[in-house]
């Protein structure tokens with residue numbers, strides 16, 4: 001999906017630098033072309049060898065390294081990159097970029113590029129709440145830099161609070177949005193259903209199918225990237241919905257039908273990709289059924305047909 005996209009990753013001296021290795025792997029899995037620039041402090045946390053191996057490209061720290069290039073590396077790299085992802089971004093690097101410093105390869109690149117710059121701050125909670133940091137971050141946002149905001153959670157210093165690096169899927173989503181986002185479906189409301197439903201017999205048993213939800217989630221991501229306002233209704237799954245999607249998780253076919261009915265009237269486009277169960281048990285036991293209470297067969301009834309005529313008419317007359 002990111003084939004032939006050129007992503008320059010800046011790694012700075014934060015404890016979360018090890019997480020960047022996983023992000024590089026994910027970008028490579030998406031067929032992106034990745035180069036890494038690391039600050040001096042960054043090299044104390046993760047080795048250039050690891051980053052070079054994962055990115056399959058040499059890793060640069062020194063702007064004056066003539067062995068790496070005979071040209072002006074900072075200009076060459078700034079022009080090469082479709083996007084610059086600084087992950088993790090220390091308070092120090094954020095302060096330097098916010099104030100126009102160009103005192104190492106990474107800050108110089110950030111100043112020289114005309115491509116989007118995405119910053120993923122990670123730091124201790126006092127640093128994060130410090131008005132100096134907040135002012136610098138605000139200044140960069142005003143200048144159009146994209147922030148993948150830190151999250152609340154356990155921090156490397158053993159405390160709990162704001163400052164934890166955002167989870168990898170949010171960072172990858174921001175890269176995709178910066179590189180692939182369009183306005184093709186801007187102003188359109190789009191409903192997508194995905195995944196399986198589970199039809200319970202009792203609190204521990206249910207009837208289901210093998211649907212993973214991957215297709216519906218992929219359609220939802222593609223729609224969100226084109227600027228649609230997406231509602232995704234899905235049964236149980238192991239997936240992470242794309243950022244910015246209105247996500248509704250349901251379990252049963254009745255819940256799916258109710259959720260679809262609720263949001264349908266507003267929609268311009270509907271994609272039904274869910275594998276809704278065709279049948280459900282006639283009876284539900286609020287208590288776990290004893291083995292001996294099971295009959296030789298389970299009586300089933302048809303589930304609601306979510307695609308039935310009123311819905312189909314809505315789809316056919318959609319303004320899209």
Ligand SMILES: Cc1cc2nc3c(=O)[nH]c(=O)nc-3n(C[C@H](O)[C@H](O)[C@H](O)COP(=O)(O)O)c2cc1C
Pocket residue numbers: 011012013014015016039040041042089090091092093094122123124127
């Ligand atoms: C063990 C350790 C962990 C650190 N973790 C962070 C961090 O998570 N975020 C941060 O902003 N600074 C952190 N620092 C401080 C930075 O390494 C320091 O500000 C450094 O100058 C950053 O340089 P750079 O921005 O050029 O990479 C840490 C320092 C140490 C010693």
